[in-house]
Amino acid sequence: xxxxxxxxxxxxxxxxxxxDLTDLFVFPSTVRGHTVLIMNVNPFAPAQGEEFxxxxxxxxxxxxDGDHRADLAYSFVFSEPDSAGQTVTVHRATGEDAQRHEAxxxxxxxxxxxxxxxxxxxxxxxxxxLSAGLRSxxxxxxxxGIVNDFRWTGVxxxxxxxxxxxxxxxxxxxxxxxxxxxWARVSVVRDGELVSVDRGAHPSLTAYFNEEDAKEAYNAxxxxxxxxxxxxxxxxxxxxxxxxSREEAERTLGxxxxxxxxxxxxxxxxxxNGRRLTDDVTSARLAMVSGGRITDxxxxxxxxxxxxxxxxxxPHPAAW
Numbered sequence: 367x368x369x370x371x372x373x374x375x376x377x378x379x380x381x382x383x384x385x386d387l388t389d390l391f392v393f394p395s396t397v398r399g400h401t402v403l404i405m406n407v408n409p410f411a412p413a414q415g416e417e418f419x420x421x422x423x424x425x426x427x428x429x430x431d432g433d434h435r436a437d438l439a440y441s442f443v444f445s446e447p448d449s450a451g452q453t454v455t456v457h458r459a460t461g462e463d464a465q466r467h468e469a470x471x472x473x474x475x476x477x478x479x480x481x482x483x484x485x486x487x488x489x490x491x492x493x494x495x496l497s498a499g500l501r502s503x504x505x506x507x508x509x510x511g512i513v514n515d516f517r518w519t520g521v522x523x524x525x526x527x528x529x530x531x532x533x534x535x536x537x538x539x540x541x542x543x544x545x546x547x548x549w550a551r552v553s554v555v556r557d558g559e560l561v562s563v564d565r566g567a568h569p570s571l572t573a574y575f576n577e578e579d580a581k582e583a584y585n586a587x588x589x590x591x592x593x594x595x596x597x598x599x600x601x602x603x604x605x606x607x608x609x610x611s612r613e614e615a616e617r618t619l620g621x622x623x624x625x626x627x628x629x630x631x632x633x634x635x636x637x638x639n640g641r642r643l644t645d646d647v648t649s650a651r652l653a654m655v656s657g658g659r660i661t662d663x664x665x666x667x668x669x670x671x672x673x674x675x676x677x678x679x680x681p682h683p684a685a686w
Contacts, residue, residue: 502679608657
C-alpha cells in the first residue's frame with residue numbers, strides 16, 4: 367500500500383508510525399518556475415503519534431547529475447512538543463553534506479509552527495514556501511481487495527486516513543537545468559547514533575518485492591546500491607507473479623531500480639516522471655507485478671485536494 371507500513375511484517379519502522387514514510391510527490395507548482403516536493407509520514411495520524419518525532423531527521427534528497435547520490439538535500443527537524451505546539455527547522459545541504467543523513471548545511475527556515483488543526487500553516491521565506499502538519503492522506507487504493515486475492519471491495523483504504531505532511535516549494539533554479547532524481551528518508555537517533563529507518567521514492571516497492579528479513583536493510587540502504595543488490599531477487603519476484611523472462615524483468619525494473627523518482631520538467635509530469643497527487647500508482651504497480659493481467663483496482667483519486675499550496679486536503683474532522 368504505497369510505502370505505508372514499510373517495516374517488517376507490515377509494521378511501521380521501529381514500531382513507530384511517526385517514522386513511517388508513506389509517500390513522496392514531485393510536481394510543478396502553480397507558481398511558475400517552482401517545484402513542489404511533498405513527503406508524507408505517519409499513516410494513522412494522529413492516533414499513532416500526535417506529533418513529528420523530535421529525534422528524527424526527515425529528509426528529501428535530490429540527485430542532479432544522475433549518479434543516484436544526493437547533490438542537494440532538504441532536512442526537516444522538529445522541536446520537542448510543548449503547550450505551544452511544535453516547530454520545524456529546514457536545512458539545505460549541497461555537495462558532501464547532502465550525502466550525510468544528518469541535518470547539515472545552511473538553515474533556510476527556522477522555528478516555523480506545525481499545524482495539527484484543520485487549517486494549514488503556510489510559511490514563506492525568500493523563494494521557499496513550507497507547510498508541515500496534519501493533512502488528509504492522498505493515497506488511494508482498494509487495499510482489502512489487494513490482500514484478498516484481488517477480489518475488489520470498492521472501498522478506498524485512504525478515504526478517511528490522515529498523515530503528517532511536509533510540503534516544500536522550491537525554485538526550479540535550485541534543481542538545475544536537466545532531469546533530477548528524488549527520494550525521501552527518515553532517520554532517528556538511537557543510542558546516540560543517527561540511524562536510517564525508512565527510505566523510498568517509488569510507491570509499493572518494498573511491500574511487493576522485499577522479503578520480511580530484507581526490509582530493514584533496504585530502509586537503511588542507498589539508492590546507488592539498489593540495482594546491484596536487488597535486481598536479481600526482484601527479477602525472481604516478477605518471474606513468479608507476472609511470468610516475466612529474465613530480460614523482461616530487468617527491463618521492467620529499470621523504471622524503479624534504483625529507487626529514485628525521476629523528474630524531467632521538459633516532459634509531461636505524470637508518474638513515473640514525477641508524481642502528482644492524482645496519479646494512479648496502485649494500478650501502475652498492479653500492472654507491473656501481474657505482467658499486465660491486473661490493470662486497475664477501480665479506486666479513483668481523492669476529491670478533497672486543494673488547488674493551491676499546500677495541495678494536501680484538510681485533515682478528516684474525527685482527528686482534531
